[in-house]
Amino acid sequence: MDLQLTGKTAFITGSTSGIGFAAARALAMEGVRVILNGRDAAGVSSAIERMKKIVHHGRIEGMVADFSKPDQIKLLLDQLPEVHILINNVGIYTSDTFFDTTDEDWQHQMEVNLMSGVRLSRRILPQMLNANWGRILFLSSECATLVPADLIAYSTTKAALQALSRGLAQLTVGSGVTVNIIVPGSTLTEGAVTFLEKVAAAENKTPQSVSKEFFTNVRTSSLLQRFATVEEVASTIVYFASPLAAATNGAVIKVDGGSSGGIL
Ligand SMILES: NC(=O)c1ccc[n+]([C@@H]2O[C@H](COP(=O)([O-])OP(=O)(O)OC[C@H]3O[C@@H](n4cnc5c(N)ncnc54)[C@H](OP(=O)(O)O)[C@@H]3O)[C@@H](O)[C@H]2O)c1
Known part of the structure; x- marks a missing residue:
């Protein structure tokens, strides 16, 4: 299938590893000029080098910005070139009880998870509407x-993103721009692998058995009953970033292995 993505430019927040890196890599393989992002220059350069070893054609670039730092965000917004595809991927969490989650924890997660997407969309959506084409995707x-x-603050930022995504989609009426939100479930990123290995070492188990127990005891609602791979999430992102997905707008797209339930 030709996804008709050649020649487009994509900016993917939080893309030196995890789902963001996998999505950027999959986009680059489709001929997209990708701009990676992370908090420091060394991490971004290393991600560019890693990607260039896998994808031998096209433009792979990077822009450093920590989405919790207003001065860095301002600089990024000033320097960002025209992008056709914006993937608001960056997302952080603190695992704590509601009563132990401080105002600072709330504000940090709101800034990085929600306000990054607000600020980038405010800058980029008008350009997309002028050009009559664009794709904005959020990661819920x-x-x-x-x-x-233990994740009430994180979950709140993700629920807010779903309203933001729908609201922005409603600004695209009659245009070639779409705004959608992707909902991953538990996904086997580098971070998840490290976590499984740590728990396994502490409990004298294998990472495979810890992973299995997570779905048996914790994420019982998962129909998949395993972690999704980053590639499984990335391929969904790439399709909805493509011109082929023109008729999907304002949608919530689940790639959660069925865990969140419901019929919608
Ligand atoms: N993994 C899952 O199981 C899962 C499940 C559901 C939803 N999601 C969502 O999917 C998205 C991607 O998740 P992930 O697990 O792939 O993330 P991850 O592996 O934790 O993400 C790491 C990336 O985020 C960047 N990053 C972290 N803080 C940043 C900041 N303040 N500013 C800019 N970049 C920052 C890191 O860059 P540097 O370290 O280079 O700075 C790195 O590129 C998130 O929105 C997450 O909430 C993930």
């Missing part, structure tokens, strides 16, 4: 509906 989480007890 199964937590937006599952709301685990």
